[in-house]
Amino acid sequence: MSGFPWGALGTNTAVAAAVALAVLLVTFGIGVAKGAHRVVDIAWGTAFAAVAVATYALSADEGGAGQRLLLTVLTAVWGLRLSLHIAWRSRGKGEDPRYARMLGRSGIRHPALRALLLVYLPQAALVWLISLPVQAGQYAGTPSGAALAVAVAGAAVWCVGLFFEGVGDLQLARFTADPAHRGQVMDRGLWRLTRHPNYFGDFCVWWGLYLVAAAGLVDAGHPGVAALGLPAPALMSYLLIAGSGKRLLERHMADRPGFAAYAARTSGFFPLPPREDADPAAGPRP
Numbered sequence: 046m047s048g049f050p051w052g053a054l055g056t057n058t059a060v061a062a063a064v065a066l067a068v069l070l071v072t073f074g075i076g077v078a079k080g081a082h083r084v085v086d087i088a089w090g091t092a093f094a095a096v097a098v099a100t101y102a103l104s105a106d107e108g109g110a111g112q113r114l115l116l117t118v119l120t121a122v123w124g125l126r127l128s129l130h131i132a133w134r135s136r137g138k139g140e141d142p143r144y145a146r147m148l149g150r151s152g153i154r155h156p157a158l159r160a161l162l163l164v165y166l167p168q169a170a171l172v173w174l175i176s177l178p179v180q181a182g183q184y185a186g187t188p189s190g191a192a193l194a195v196a197v198a199g200a201a202v203w204c205v206g207l208f209f210e211g212v213g214d215l216q217l218a219r220f221t222a223d224p225a226h227r228g229q230v231m232d233r234g235l236w237r238l239t240r241h242p243n244y245f246g247d248f249c250v251w252w253g254l255y256l257v258a259a260a261g262l263v264d265a266g267h268p269g270v271a272a273l274g275l276p277a278p279a280l281m282s283y284l285l286i287a288g289s290g291k292r293l294l295e296r297h298m299a300d301r302p303g304f305a306a307y308a309a310r311t312s313g314f315f316p317l318p319p320r321e322d323a324d325p326a327a328g329p330r331p
Contacts, residue, residue: 049267050107054184057103061096061180062173068092069169073161082148082160083141085168087132090124092172093179097121100180109187112261115196116179116254119203123250126207130214143293175251175281178274182258185265192264199256206249209235209316213242230303238316240295240307244285245314251281286314295329305329 072088097120101113144164153159188196216234220226235242255278259271284290291314298304308329310319323330 049265049270050184053104053107054181057100057180057184058173058177060099060103061176062169064095064099065092065169065172065176066166068095069165069172073165076160076165077157081138081140082144082164083135083138085144085164086141087128087135089168089172090127090131092124092169093176094121094124094128096172096176097124097179100183104183108183108185109261111187112185112196112257113183115200116182116257119200119250119254119257120176120179123203123207123210126211134214134218142297143289171280171284175277177277178255178258178271181270181274182254182261185258185261185267185270188260188264190264192260195263196257196260199253199258199260201253202249202256203253206246206251206253208246209239209242209249210246213246216242228302230298230301230307232307232311235316237311237319239312239314241285241291241314242316244290245316247290248282248285248314251278254278 068088068091069085072084076082076084097117101117104113144160147163148156148159151159151163153162213235216236217231220229220231220233239245255274258274262268262271262274286292295308305325306323309323309325309327310321311330312319313329313331320330
């Protein structure tokens with residue numbers, strides 16, 4: 046790993062931590078003023094975009110122009126689309142039941158401090174940690190040869206992810222906007238293939254970003270740095286599948302009429318053809 050600009054990256058990680066913290070602290074103030082901390086979900090994508098843009102500015106004298114621009118644009122497009130979608134979806138709604146339960150169980154007496162310590166600061170830390178490949182990747186040259194093919198593959202995986210997120214969100218919004226579907230489970234379009242098109246999309250986006258970053262780092266002779274970034278997409282995958290994503294949402298939906306049958310026939314995460322003859326008594330499909 047000799048020859049890698051560790052000093053510059055170290056400065057970058059400190060600035061990135063400050064940027065992520067600033068976005069989440071501003072959002073914390075908004076959440077306290079509104080009395081609803083679901084606004085933190087809007088800040089999630091924005092914080093990643095802000096970190097990517099800050100890294101783009103800081104890495105100007107170190108990384109390849111094409112590599113820096115690609116990682117920044119891919120991260121910002123994903124993050125800002127997600128923030129805008131959640132802001133639109135959340136308009137006029139009260140507190141998210143997930144945060145109400147989380148904050149209600151805490152022994153911290155002051156409600157604002159409770160939200161800061163349990164919601165906002167952990168999310169700022171996660172933004173910083175998960176964005177490390179995007180940060181390190183901007184300090185590599187633009188890949189060429191076989192590494193360029195890996196970067197293109199990573200960008201293609203990112204495109205698949207954005208498609209599943211964007212189209213899945215649009216299909217769900219149209220479905221829930223129809224009063225005739227009130228109380229029903231969405232099982233059409235991409236939602237026939239996976240119970241969580243948006244979470245699967247997130248999964249693809251972050252593995253795609255990792256591939257783009259790793260391609261540049263390996264091509265520049267820094268495979269060890271690329272390996273150090275591997276826990277970031279792995280952590281995002283864990284959060285989506287077993288952490289605060291799929292697991293918590295399905296717990297919330299478990300008693301909804303029709304969900305057991307839907308879960309029995311529809312893949313839990315990775316898109317697969319539905320099992321039309323599945324038995325709901327056998328439990329949800331993995």
